[in-house]
Amino acid sequence: MSWLRLIMMATALFILASHAKAHLTPNSEVNLDFGQQQAVADIIVPQGEYAFATGNPVRNSPDSLAKAKAYLIGHMAVTTPQGRPWRLVIDRIEFVQIAGPPDLHAVVRLIPPQGVTVRRLAIDWRVVIDTVPNHFVLFVVRSDFAGGRLDKERQVLGALQGARHRLVIDRGTASSLKGFQAAFALGMRHIAEGHDHLLFLFALLLPAPLLAAGGVWRGARTIRMALWQITKIVSAFTAGHSLTLIGAAFFDWHLPPQPVEIGIALSILISAIHAWRPLFPGHEPIVAAGFGLVHGLAFATVVARFGLDIQEKALSILGFNLGIEAVQLIVVLAAMPSLLMLSRTRFYPACRSISALVAGLAAIAWLVERLVGYANPFAQGIDMLLGHAGYGIAALTIGAAVAFLLNGGRVADTAR
Template identity: 35%
Template sequence: MRQLPARPLLLVLLLAPLAALAHKPSDSYLSLERSAEGFTGRWDIALRDLDEVLSLDADGNGALTWREVRARQPDIAAHALGRLSLAADGAACASQPDGELRVVGHSDGTYAVLGFTVRCPAPPSELGLDYTLLFDRDPQHRGIVRVSSGEVGEPLILSATSRTARVSLAGLSPWRRFGEMVASGMHHIWEGVDHLLFLFALLLPSVLRRDENGKWAPVSRFGPALLDVIRVVSAFTLAHSLTLSAASLGLVALPSRLVESAIAASVIFAALNNVFPFVRGGRWVAAFALGLLHGFGFASVLADLGLPAGSLAATLLGFNLGVELGQLACVVAFLPLAFLLRGSLLYRRALLIGGSVAIALVACVWLAERALDLKLPLA
């Protein structure tokens, strides 16, 4: 039996740290509504995150109960509000819990709902935010924020590298954040390891073709390789955009675990197709079919934020544009180098075959973790 090269083992070791980065990012949903004295707030935080930080499961039986959560309401409020600093026109505002803690279901699990009021020294015209929740434990955590006044609101996405924001409360409009949504779409591709590896698994064969014996051979001209890449990337983007829009508008809803598991399975399929060709031609068709899954990856965030129709349209447009630009940047960096290396054994054996096997193995770890809710040592 013909053995695969040993290089995949080295590539697996190099790719192993990526397993820890490919889970669904931890999100919280923060809504701030302008009021006469400052703001009224609602903060939805995943119970699994709060349990990890505050050890809410008092009896340690692995089953978190409402009684255990409610008993720790003061600790939950203190922990959350201690990691959110708000200011009005540069003057610090004071946040105070308001009402009983509640729980709600989001697409990826159960969340605690913390209501609070924010009192500022004077009626605010500009809001300043400094958000530090969970960044010390999960660098991928995102704060999905909606700042609103009446029926108009602006979405914000805060991260470990962009934890502060200033929002002028005069003329609130989602279009003012259009550039930030474009940047979020680009980061979605660059920081979403599973999406990125899926894209590279599709791009690796673009500078090669199957000969009459079924073996990979280099293409003779750059033009056909570029055309193949354009078809693959455009099909992926179109499919990604369709399901992202449909899910964000509430037309389709799928459980987060199912979506994330299917994304991991799609990475395995795309990678192994380079080694054992299930789909010999029309890779853009496979890219479209599998790209439909990937659109759900970010859709739950927009849906759970509850944006009004106008804000949602602007957010979707900016985000999808960012996804396309992020993918084009990957293509520009990848394709010329791949074309130069296409005739070498390094490319055909180590990068295409070895790299594809390594990607598939890492994606198998993701699939096991997501489908079975496990935490494997590799990750």
């Protein structure tokens, strides 16, 4: 192989590896998902190259799809590294425009012989590359629970071109613990980076230490009552998003992203208004559970790729949920002592109103952004500030301690 060809392949590999969202180049791509008993190959072959290599029609007619299926089966083989053949089952085949020019798209199950691990295999691939010399196919791991890979960063395994048509894959030893740890870390990262989820929870917790009377927040709950209210709110939110996570993983519950994101922004706006003036006093846990269902639908886009088997999905959801709860618990434990102290001072009405205003403005900015589909500077600024929320909690803690001391440790009338 010439140096020029090596450089071209390396450049193409780099471009494709860095582009994790869509197939946009005129080369083929095989995305692999590894389960316990089988692997799944999501195959994309450019329609033009397929037609040139085969002379077959490219319509979604029974005859055209039958020829495409026969061509794929006849030009790809999967075996153990020692040569024992695997069984290939094509579950879906279609001509479709995924991104860029139209493609031949197929989903193929790769099933090893009885008693053979799914984690070591050899792929013999001659689709298009045996006819079109400059065409290559990129092999990528999209998900591998037992290998601890669940995030969006795809792992490039290699590329085949021309006379090089065999790729040996070794995914190492399977480990459920690796998958659980990866799901836990992904849950922590997802909620930590999900500023809207945490802002909703914070806005709902702002009035948790208070009692409502006459359409205003008046007086403070006892510490025990406040802690119980906080526990109910956080638990209800957890129950809500856990339900939709389970539904997404096992029953394919999902909605288009835009209405879900709009619903999340609305949940923050409503919670911010409630923090300013009571809208549903005493019913915060019910509201948290209801909006938790909406927030869970946003998490559902992540869990949809969690494992191919029931056990893997269950462990993934458990780890992902525990990761979310770990961050939520850290946020609650960090913020609530300050809010409890402030709620017993004359300074809390102003603090609560300003916090509610900031949350409401952030919600409106996100709502506009998600309705029109374009980023706006204010929403981007809010995201940037919330990325440094730890400093805000530290400032809140110091301010709460000072306010409590200035107030002489006495409970003040917080009617507003």
